[in-house]
Amino acid sequence: MARQYETVIGLEVHVELATxxxxxxxxxxxxxxxxxxxxxPVCTGMPGSxxxxxxxxxxxxxxxxxxxxxxxxxxxxFDRKNYFYPDNPQNYQISQLYLPICHDGGIExxxxxxxxxxGIHEIHMEEDxxxxxxxxxxxxTLVDYNRSGVPLIEIVSExxxxxxxxxxxxxxxxxxxxxxxxxxxxxxxxxxxxxxVNLSVREVGAKEFGTRTEMKNxxxxxxxxxxxxxxxxxxxxxxxxxxxxxxETRRWDDNKEYSYPMRxxxxxxxxxxxxxxxxxxxxxxxxxxxxxxxxxxELRTEKLARYKKEFDIPEYxxxxxxxxxxxxxxFEETTALCGKPKKVxxxxxxxxxxxxxxxxxxxxxxxxxxxxxxxxxxxxxxxTINQTVAKEVFEKIFYEDVEPERYVEEHGLKMxxxxxxxxxxxxxxxxxxxxxxxxxxxxxxxALGFLVGQTMKQMKGRANPxxxxxxxxELLG
Amino acid sequence: MANRISDETIxxxxxxxxxxxxxxxxxxxxxxxxxxxxxxxKLNELDTSGVEPLSHVFPVHNVFRxxxxxxxxxxxxxxxxxxxxxxxxxxxxxxxx
Numbered sequence: 001m002a003r004q005y006e007t008v009i010g011l012e013v014h015v016e017l018a019t020x021x022x023x024x025x026x027x028x029x030x031x032x033x034x035x036x037x038x039x040x041p042v043c044t045g046m047p048g049s050x051x052x053x054x055x056x057x058x059x060x061x062x063x064x065x066x067x068x069x070x071x072x073x074x075x076x077x078f079d080r081k082n083y084f085y086p087d088n089p090q091n092y093q094i095s096q097l098y099l100p101i102c103h104d105g106g107i108e109x110x111x112x113x114x115x116x117x118x119g120i121h122e123i124h125m126e127e128d129x130x131x132x133x134x135x136x137x138x139x140x141t142l143v144d145y146n147r148s149g150v151p152l153i154e155i156v157s158e159x160x161x162x163x164x165x166x167x168x169x170x171x172x173x174x175x176x177x178x179x180x181x182x183x184x185x186x187x188x189x190x191x192x193x194x195x196x197v198n199l200s201v202r203e204v205g206a207k208e209f210g211t212r213t214e215m216k217n218x219x220x221x222x223x224x225x226x227x228x229x230x231x232x233x234x235x236x237x238x239x240x241x242x243x244x245x246x247x248e249t250r251r252w253d254d255n256k257e258y259s260y261p262m263r264x265x266x267x268x269x270x271x272x273x274x275x276x277x278x279x280x281x282x283x284x285x286x287x288x289x290x291x292x293x294x295x296x297x298e299l300r301t302e303k304l305a306r307y308k309k310e311f312d313i314p315e316y317x318x319x320x321x322x323x324x325x326x327x328x329x330x331f332e333e334t335t336a337l338c339g340k341p342k343k344v345x346x347x348x349x350x351x352x353x354x355x356x357x358x359x360x361x362x363x364x365x366x367x368x369x370x371x372x373x374x375x376x377x378x379x380x381x382x383x384t385i386n387q388t389v390a391k392e393v394f395e396k397i398f399y400e401d402v403e404p405e406r407y408v409e410e411h412g413l414k415m416x417x418x419x420x421x422x423x424x425x426x427x428x429x430x431x432x433x434x435x436x437x438x439x440x441x442x443x444x445x446x447a448l449g450f451l452v453g454q455t456m457k458q459m460k461g462r463a464n465p466x467x468x469x470x471x472x473x474e475l476l477g
Numbered sequence: 478m479a480n481r482i483s484d485e486t487i488x489x490x491x492x493x494x495x496x497x498x499x500x501x502x503x504x505x506x507x508x509x510x511x512x513x514x515x516x517x518x519k520l521n522e523l524d525t526s527g528v529e530p531l532s533h534v535f536p537v538h539n540v541f542r543x544x545x546x547x548x549x550x551x552x553x554x555x556x557x558x559x560x561x562x563x564x565x566x567x568x569x570x571x572x573x574x
Contacts, residue, residue: 019544020544027548035564036566037550038548038550052540053541053542054543055543077532086569132572135563135568140569142566143566277534280533281532283538283539
């Protein structure tokens, strides 16, 4: 009988914090600046420069720790992790090894196999490295230190996950927590959230863990799921052939769906950590901890419960809306303006999600003003525009954030409410379509639909279909 | 002084520090490190049970900056320290796989 294997997975998740400045200097963290325009002696590792800790980094790290049930080390400090690589100008990364800011937490996930708590071993603060770009022309490497010194927290899980499904559920939950806290936008594609997967396999029932590998370069949830399945299969194949799994770092190639051993800085696993003498310890008083605790915003679970109580919207809608901080914010702000949660939810669940999907965008990228959606709902409810026109105007709001009232006015999209005008058009349609008229009078309900359509066409969509229907029935009586 | 730094150790330390040592320098380094370890042994003679480990030699903590951008574009000055410059970047030997 074939042996049964179990996959054991732990994650190291790096999250770039949403601070305005770097962790140890006053350089901007803005994404996408020209190379090296956000650099100074500190983040380029010049001798004699002195790093000074950004207080906001400590607060974000504490907030994430509290939201993930961690203990906070009220006495923590920084250590140097030594390695030579050009992305790291100091030849050491400032990180936390001995006394990380948070430890021993966990978050609950839910998958098809039920609820489960994934333990969090620790969360520590550290600095990001620079970016290396290969120059084909001169066959050399160019270094951009704009990202050097951008604050990160590394969230290290316990090896508690057993499947790709659990890993995705954990990452999803973690991402939502961090986004709700405003601590990071957590975009996998842009690298503001990065996950390294530590994976081993063992025979079901075995007590000892197998030898693990670490996989890097995973920049989407789908890539993570594929990498897990691919690495699991690779390790099982080795074991079945009686070969050992080698403990190493591997780079996932999502196009080839295969991982390759990395040969680079990861070779030297001897980091010779020691306390960083440039940085003094961080002491978190009970008062400071309490202040951060008091400022914690409403998280997803609480928000979901409140939506169910407060708003008359389907549970499914509440789950989707709270599944993105941005979507939830737009929902609440728009509802506060127009007082119509159900209608707001319909616009977000329907047209908004449709357009996001069409554009391949995340809800986090929504830019329109809640005022404009509220106004659109008002215009529709007042009968100023009909549903078809509303959808057209919404697209303009979605893409260009237009002011709907002015847009409707300028483009002559107002519904024609003048009964006289509508009557004239309907009479014309009746006169021009004798066949349909006699079909309808002969009992064919369908013929009426055709006549409504013809009328709407002549009115260029600016009529209320209900009113057209009624008027037709009256005139054909 | 005991000759406790092996050739393998000095080789390994050299690799980690990215240093190429001549035969002479190697012997010298072995002796220097040996003397440092002797000194650590001396320190270890002291009974420190009941003494809290020290994380920093200064009695100072919580030195912070506020999260406010104070630096502008200082690229030109930063790049003066680069051995080679190309396209506004430090140019180094090929490292990307």
